[in-house]
Amino acid sequence: MRKDAQANREKILTTAAALFREKSVAAVSMKDIATAAGIGTGTLYRNYPNKSELCLALSMDFIQQFITDGQTYLAMATADAETQFKHVLGQYLTFRERRMQLLASIENGPTVMSTYYRSELYQQLVQLLMQVLRPVSGDLTAAELEFRADMLIAMLKSNSYAYQRQQKGLSRDQLLINITKLMLATN
């Protein structure tokens, strides 16, 4: 890859991050980003094939951070299994709430979910959730456990989460309790 191309790729990310901080994600157009970065829209799209993929790229670091924190916690943790589950799930909710706009853009984008699903990072996220699910899930095969992790992620996607928080009026903690009760084998 040419050096200038590499520089543009980075410029796009920092510019987009800055604009998304000023306005909402939805209020920033791809043209805005290209203009602010001082490049053409063609260049922008060659690097990130659509807005949602750009948001995915911007989220990568945050997701990675969440996963690393979770792994660190689990390596140190001495609490019982249910507490560990709740801790990691709580962190996940906090993470999702903080990055809501980016995540919504990824989840509602046209083709992007499959990119995310196929990414290394998604697999790591699933692995992390499997780790906290295993001790609270009774006897399950690895495939069944992975399925539960997938479903846990599906339940907490932005639309569903926003519905519970806003229309149903549940707090983050009530949601945490409800999800825990649902996922725990012995209720």
Added chain:
Amino acid sequence: MRKDAQANREKILTTAAALFREKSVAAVSMKDIATAAGIGTGTLYRNYPNKSELCLALSMDFIQQFITDGQTYLAMATADAETQFKHVLGQYLTFRERRMQLLASIENGPTVMSTYYRSELYQQLVQLLMQVLRPVSGDLTAAELEFRADMLIAMLKSNSYAYQRQQKGLSRDQLLINITKLMLATN
């Protein structure tokens, strides 16, 4: 409402349904629909504020049908609770698979999920799922049961469902078994 307006509303639905049958939902533009129906785009949008809401309107009958069938089944059913749960869930999967494109358009649309969530029909769907969940869920409050129904719906949204079917290679029946195992209190 004026008679001509009423006629247009119906014309839009029948025209859209016909076009969606010919091509895929994604391949039909709002302009296509307006032109085929012999009206202006303004008229189309006054009746259905966006494409997803039009898809929602087109889905209403199908959803209603599924709910009615489910209620009829439950009124007649003599099988055990788990069988009843599986039956209704299986019907739901079949329904979703058949109407995938419309449902995907609703779920991925910009503002539409909240319209759907607030609709009478969504509430009926939740009620139906609560009915089959109650006997297999141990002791739960009504609110907890409703939460589970919401989560069940969230798990089966088009993106999540497509991922399990296509990327993970699960069959409809495997999905049914996995979901059942997840939702049943005693696994």
Added chain:
DNA sequence: TTGACAAGTGGAGCACACTCCGTTTATATT
């Protein structure tokens, strides 16, 4: 029947996502 006017219409126009392709340029080769 007619006149008034709310209700409804339709399509030009806008914004935005995204593509296409003629032009420019970084870099490897000599």
Added chain:
DNA sequence: AATATAAACGGAGTGTGCTCCACTTGTCAA
């Protein structure tokens, strides 16, 4: 340093969702 060329650029252009508003028409009171 000169040259060849693949890589990258950028912005005009396209299609689509959606809005706006000047115009038309069905309805109903007089």
